[in-house]
Amino acid sequence: AQKVTQAQTEISVVEKEDVTLDCVYETRDTTYYLFWYKQPPSGELVFLIRRNSFDEQNEISGRYSWNFQKSTSSFNFTITASQVVDSAVYFCALAPLDSNYQLIWGAGTKLIIKP
Amino acid sequence: DTAVSQTPKYLVTQMGNDKSIKCEQNLGHDTMYWYKQDSKKFLKIMFSYNNKELIINETVPNRFSPKSPDKAHLNLHINSLELGDSAVYFCASSPGYPPDDTQYFGPGTRLTVL
Numbered sequence: 001a002q003k004v005t006q007a008q009t010e011i012s013v014v015e016k017e018d019v020t021l022d023c024v025y026e027t028r029d030t031t032y033y034l035f036w037y038k039q040p041p042s043g044e045l046v047f048l049i050r051r052n053s054f055d056e057q058n059e060i061s062g063r064y065s066w067n068f069q070k071s072t073s074s075f076n077f078t079i080t081a082s083q084v085v086d087s088a089v090y091f092c093a094l095a096p097l098d099s100n101y102q103l104i105w106g107a108g109t110k111l112i113i114k115p
Numbered sequence: 116d117t118a119v120s121q122t123p124k125y126l127v128t129q130m131g132n133d134k135s136i137k138c139e140q141n142l143g144h145d146t147m148y149w150y151k152q153d154s155k156k157f158l159k160i161m162f163s164y165n166n167k168e169l170i171i172n173e174t175v176p177n178r179f180s181p182k183s184p185d186k187a188h189l190n191l192h193i194n195s196l197e198l199g200d201s202a203v204y205f206c207a208s209s210p211g212y213p214p215d216d217t218q219y220f221g222p223g224t225r226l227t228v229l
Binding site: 035037039100102103107 | 156157218
């Protein structure tokens with residue numbers, strides 16, 4: 001089975017706290033891509049990051065960082081010093097070669113940053 | 116410049132009507148998609164076109180018909196709208212197929228069927 005689990009339905013933190021959004025995926029493929037997208041209250045889907053299965057290097061982009069661990073099939077997303085503008089629904093997605101890289105979406109995690 | 120655009124952004128209509136949603140991308144991508152996002156935010160792919168050719172056609176009622184006049188456009192026509200069609204519809208595009216590259220999404224069209 002191929003699936004993406006975002007077990008945290010909703011997370012609420014106070015501004016400036018660090019927060020980690022979990023993403024666990026399942027696939028028997030050795031070739032796949034992982035993505036994170038952000039959906040702010042305005043509704044659009046914004047691409048954040050794409051990572052291929054052969055690149056386990058962690059990535060940092062400003063306050064955002066991603067931890068890819070194949071051993072635990074996880075691709076977690078951390079926001080450091082959160083801000084109110086980070087409030088959104090965040091989706092993790094898997095694109096396995098077996099499915100012709102069709103996106104398999106997690107259910108999303110709603111992140112609320114309180115001032 | 117908007118990369119993937121959709122019109123209209125909001126669409127409110129009565130049951131039984133026929134409506135269309137338009138999508139255009141100016142990224143030069145070969146592949147375009149339609150997704151449906153339900154009220155629980157679950158995203159489901161509906162269709163995919165590569166160079167105007169239908170590639171993915173998921174289990175979607177045949178009241179939904181995509182049309183790709185050229186590779187920069189993928190429109191979605193819906194006949195005999197039903198209450199359950201109310202959702203947000205997203206268009207997306209990616210450079211090639213298989214889409215082993217990033218999909219970029221339009222702003223979404225919120226369809227409300229009364």
